[in-house]
Amino acid sequence: MSRVCELTGKKAMVGNNVSHAMNKTKRKFDVNLLKKRFYIPEEDKWVTLRVSASAIKDINKKGISAVMKEAREKGFLTK
Template sequence: MSRRCELTGVGPMVGHNVSHSNIKTKRRFMPNLVSTTVQSEALGQSFSLRITNAALRTLDFKGGLDPVLLKARDEVLSPRALKIKRQVKAKLAEQAA
């Protein structure tokens, strides 16, 4: 399973542990991933996604899954999130017509 957020695309970063004697050893900073179920208002169903804690806070701030997906770039979304985004766009276009 990939250690990558499905909404923001955040993955592991690389850095150094620096000792008191200034010796640098490689380390990885892992994203804080949580498996959560989020609700889509447009589709009326819930989806299980593996997202970072920061993305979860963004969902609360922006007002749910639909606004976040519609503003997100396709390159950063996972294939599952991209599929949900297409469904949301189609449903909103259907409601507008």
């Protein structure tokens, strides 16, 4: 299973480790993913999603229904 947020589509970025001598080696910046259950009152059911920490902040701000609606429109959520 790839490390991609199901609501925002965030995935790992690539960058460089930079030493004091300015030597550069490739590294990967992983997404801060968490497996979390959310209750959807409109459908009266629980769903389990792998979401990033920033997606959880969006859910706290806007609500799970609004965030899932945006994710469906952008094509990240297929359910």
